[in-house]
Amino acid sequence: MLHILYIVAITAEAMTAALSAGRRDMDWVGVCIIAWITALGGGTIRNILFDHYPMAWVEHPEYLLITAGAALFTPLIASFMGRLRKLFLYLDALGLVVFTIIGCQIAQDIHLPVTIIVASGVITGCAGGVLRDVLCNDIPLLFRREIYASASLVTGGVYVAIDHWYGNPTIAMLAAAAIGLTLRLLSIRYDWHMPKFIYRDKWEH
Amino acid sequence: MLHILYIVAITAEAMTAALSAGRRDMDWVGVCIIAWITALGGGTIRNILFDHYPMAWVEHPEYLLITAGAALFTPLIASFMGRLRKLFLYLDALGLVVFTIIGCQIAQDIHLPVTIIVASGVITGCAGGVLRDVLCNDIPLLFRREIYASASLVTGGVYVAIDHWYGNPTIAMLAAAAIGLTLRLLSIRYDWHMPKFIYRDKWEH
């Protein structure tokens, strides 16, 4: 079940990444690379940080083919993407919670401390999008946007707390997914933002 | 033989990287760091992704000295670089195929699947230049430029295919190098580009 959702999530991430690449006039190679890095980069960075090898895409090279296929298919349907925008926002939100929960579970499997389990979820959920924005030469949206990393943090926190208190990973997973998804969708619907810290140097011009 | 070409390639990459740094008015330290990251970054990222330690430059610290020397020598001959531009484009093309083939061979040595062997070649060939452009605050040229990553992909694909069918890594290497180099040089000569995906949001202004 989580595996099917994972495939759906990397496909959706690859397609939204392809749109980002298209906004920067990249060629097909650039579109593919941005799609791979966005869809698979979060898990890759997590694995590097926690010395957890091999990478998912090394064990399952078909992930590279699925995401490349989705990315290269995107230009063909780009003219409809405006109308599908809502659908992709929902799939992206789904991807965020699925990635976060998978990240928490992997950190649990290798017996990392509780704080790091939550961190692993947030890194898995968010780092792909940060890499995408750095490669597209933007300030990562994550640092400026609505409740995104925060939704990932809440998802991870709920998962860890319920799993700890009830000892039932399935219930923890469902509750975390429901709460994280609700929070993310409400933040899109009502345009919620985290407070910003705006700082200007007085001694600079 | 491949080792000598590797030294030539990292030297040439270090020098072109130094020019990139000079375009951004970096100081000598910045010139050195950009040169190291460009020349050695592709192999380093490959090794991180495939858990293949130690790094080449940790085993052979002289690579750091060679590339730093080449980078710091570049400002002295910068006024001639305009005339040498063609030479450096050729050396850069040579570097691309040499790095790609080395990347494929290393992935083969650690028995990775076929798709990943090609991916390893492309990562080794291209990631250094992507890091250079990110650090110089550009959108990576790789994503916008002529047949570059594609030439690396073709080189890797030819290498893997011939090695698989004929079981002769030397012939595979020579054929892959010849075809990859030809493709890259023709793309420079005739200004070939991959088709671009240009996308603009209709709901944005």
Add this chain to the structure above:
Amino acid sequence: MLHILYIVAITAEAMTAALSAGRRDMDWVGVCIIAWITALGGGTIRNILFDHYPMAWVEHPEYLLITAGAALFTPLIASFMGRLRKLFLYLDALGLVVFTIIGCQIAQDIHLPVTIIVASGVITGCAGGVLRDVLCNDIPLLFRREIYASASLVTGGVYVAIDHWYGNPTIAMLAAAAIGLTLRLLSIRYDWHMPKFIYRDKWEH
């Protein structure tokens, strides 16, 4: 002693990173992430390059809490930060030499060659700031600024040389810290810079 200085250094780095994030109007999540990456990123990259696991912040998750606390406290005192600017420049200089020496010691512990011990110091000292600037979409200051990476290089070189000749890591540490700190503070005081390499293509317009 070095451990206490390390805590002081990551706290100071987190606070100056929070100011960088504030200059880019990031929200609280962005402020935290930039602080983590700046304060802990140098050591993390070093550990990845040298396959040295686990990360300090995985073994001591309290580092994540200390740096997040310092970062989130910064907006509250931002209006005083102008006056405290000197203090933070000194703490940042202290952090640079402390990180550099720790980086050298870790590379020594895993028996890396001499050149790589110095490189490990410089990477530990400087890479966090490079990541911060890349994520804030700037050309890394390191590549353009006064004697910063150079001070780290001198610190590492002095440490390695004295430890080699006198075989006394404590004296090496104190001498390296004194010389590195002096060099960095003098370069701030007198606005010393490394010579720049400025290059413009003649065939481009």
